[in-house]
Amino acid sequence: MTQVRVLAGTRKGAFVLTSDGKREKWSISGPHFGGWEVYHLKGSPVDLNRIWASVSTGWFGQVIQRSDDGGLTWDPVGNDFSYASDPGQHIWYDGTPRPFEFKRIWHLEPSGSDADLVYAGAEDAALYRSADGGTSWTELTGLRTHPSATTWPPGAGGLCLHTLILQGPRIIAAISSAGAFRSDDSGETWKPINRGLVSGEIPDNDSEVGHCVHHIEAHPTRPDTLFMQKHWDVCRSDDAGENWTEVSGNLPSDFGFPIAVHPHEPETIYVVPITSDSLHYPPDGRLRVYRSRSGGGEWEPLTAGLPQENCYVNVFRDAMAVDTLDEAGIYFGTTGGQVYVGTDSGDTWSPIARDLPAVLSIEVQVLP
Amino acid sequence: MSEIRVVLPAHLKNLAKVNGEVLLNVPGLLCQRTLLDALEERFPMLRGTIRDRATGRRRAFIRFYACEQDLSNELPDAPLPQDVAAAITAGKDPFMVVGAMAGG
Numbered sequence: 001m002t003q004v005r006v007l008a009g010t011r012k013g014a015f016v017l018t019s020d021g022k023r024e025k026w027s028i029s030g031p032h033f034g035g036w037e038v039y040h041l042k043g044s045p046v047d048l049n050r051i052w053a054s055v056s057t058g059w060f061g062q063v064i065q066r067s068d069d070g071g072l073t074w075d076p077v078g079n080d081f082s083y084a085s086d087p088g089q090h091i092w093y094d095g096t097p098r099p100f101e102f103k104r105i106w107h108l109e110p111s112g113s114d115a116d117l118v119y120a121g122a123e124d125a126a127l128y129r130s131a132d133g134g135t136s137w138t139e140l141t142g143l144r145t146h147p148s149a150t151t152w153p154p155g156a157g158g159l160c161l162h163t164l165i166l167q168g169p170r171i172i173a174a175i176s177s178a179g180a181f182r183s184d185d186s187g188e189t190w191k192p193i194n195r196g197l198v199s200g201e202i203p204d205n206d207s208e209v210g211h212c213v214h215h216i217e218a219h220p221t222r223p224d225t226l227f228m229q230k231h232w233d234v235c236r237s238d239d240a241g242e243n244w245t246e247v248s249g250n251l252p253s254d255f256g257f258p259i260a261v262h263p264h265e266p267e268t269i270y271v272v273p274i275t276s277d278s279l280h281y282p283p284d285g286r287l288r289v290y291r292s293r294s295g296g297g298e299w300e301p302l303t304a305g306l307p308q309e310n311c312y313v314n315v316f317r318d319a320m321a322v323d324t325l326d327e328a329g330i331y332f333g334t335t336g337g338q339v340y341v342g343t344d345s346g347d348t349w350s351p352i353a354r355d356l357p358a359v360l361s362i363e364v365q366v367l368p
Numbered sequence: 369m370s371e372i373r374v375v376l377p378a379h380l381k382n383l384a385k386v387n388g389e390v391l392l393n394v395p396g397l398l399c400q401r402t403l404l405d406a407l408e409e410r411f412p413m414l415r416g417t418i419r420d421r422a423t424g425r426r427r428a429f430i431r432f433y434a435c436e437q438d439l440s441n442e443l444p445d446a447p448l449p450q451d452v453a454a455a456i457t458a459g460k461d462p463f464m465v466v467g468a469m470a471g472g
């Protein structure tokens with residue numbers, strides 16, 4: 001029988017939510033790693049019972065945990081995220097140079113072809129690769145040592161590499177607040193892909209780097225089409241990031257963090273508008289997911305089942321995901337600890353958890 | 369060589385999958401570095417959680433206590449104070465790794 005497994009990373013641990021294919025009744029296990037921040041956990045597409053978790057605290061630093069039984073039990077694996085070359089420098093908030101310094105792993109991206117291969121995006125921005133199931137990590141230095149890296153400033157959340165999209169030898173990465181980058185040689189060399197982005201918060205509004213990209217997603221069948229939620233603006237590219245076009249259209253606010261693509265409709269995308277960069281809650285206190293069936297430009301609010309008054313939660317960049325069932329489920333988690341699912345492509349929403357710690361990430365697995 | 373009792377904070381006990389105190393043999397000079405080296409040798413998953421991976425220095429919110437003394441700012445290679453070393457090698461007092469009060 002089909003089973004759906006939702007992996008929720010929160011401020012105070014990880015939770016695994018499971019249901020059958022109807023997605024009506026859910027059981028919740030956790031907290032795993034109670035008290036630790038779990039920025040992200042994600043399962044291998046090759047071995048569905050293999051799940052990696054990025055677990056950290058200010059007290060004890062970074063740990064990577066791995067489960068080989070679908071989240072029932074966990075074992076720590078390697079956590080040596082040393083730089084493979086001189087750390088170099090980026091720009092600090094006060095404009096002075098500052099050495100790159102490892103702080104945490106924001107995002108884990110397992111390979112789609114090798115269960116032992118996984119990538120990790122770090123703060124300060126650096127990319128790591130493990131080919132032995134997470135036991136050891138090697139930095140792919142080409143990104144951190146890109147010539148523009150000396151000009152990268154941290155965003156409010158830090159200089160974090162938060163988005164990784166694996167497309168064979170091509171890798172798409174996004175860094176706050178440096179922008180989007182692409183490698184066509186498995187992460188050895190990188191180029192900025194920010195042409196067409198316009199950011200009013202930086203002196204040169206259409207600079208090659210310096211844009212605060214919040215998240216990027218791509219549909220597996222259309223690797224050249226990328227959808228981006230930027231600090232402000234929702235954008236798309238149809239040439240693997242060479243050129244971007246704003247598609248914010250009629251959104252009530254084009255500020256936000258996550259963006260998702262429907263699993264069966266590559267031009268159907270989802271965002272959660274947030275009021276502004278200083279007001280991290282939904283406009284008018286109404287939690288609305290917006291859906292575009294035209295790849296952006298024209299958007300419709302999805303409100304059924306979501307609180308439409310006095311709602312002041314946020315939805316973080318990695319906290320939205322989709323399942324792959326015929327009747328697609330769209331999922332997101334909030335800083336208020338709710339996890340919602342819309343099992344009809346988002347027409348109506350139901351909470352599957354209400355009182356978790358603030359949700360940092362959501363991933364979904366469908367088990368046959 | 370006597371066994372030294374080491375008390376870990378709850379989160380690190382969970383990470384190391386141990387209950388109660390840890391007993392360690394610390395060869396040679398007894399100082400913070402040799403004690404923590406021995407701890408990490410036995411529990412590799414603790415590497416990076418007490419001392420920063422890059423600098424080797426005590427993480428900011430970690431403290432070391434023994435015999436009602438705060439040893440956190442002792443030099444890593446300095447021999448532990450004589451009374452402390454005597455007490456912990458005799459098993460009278462544990463060496464405590466503590467998660468500092470933080471958060472307000």
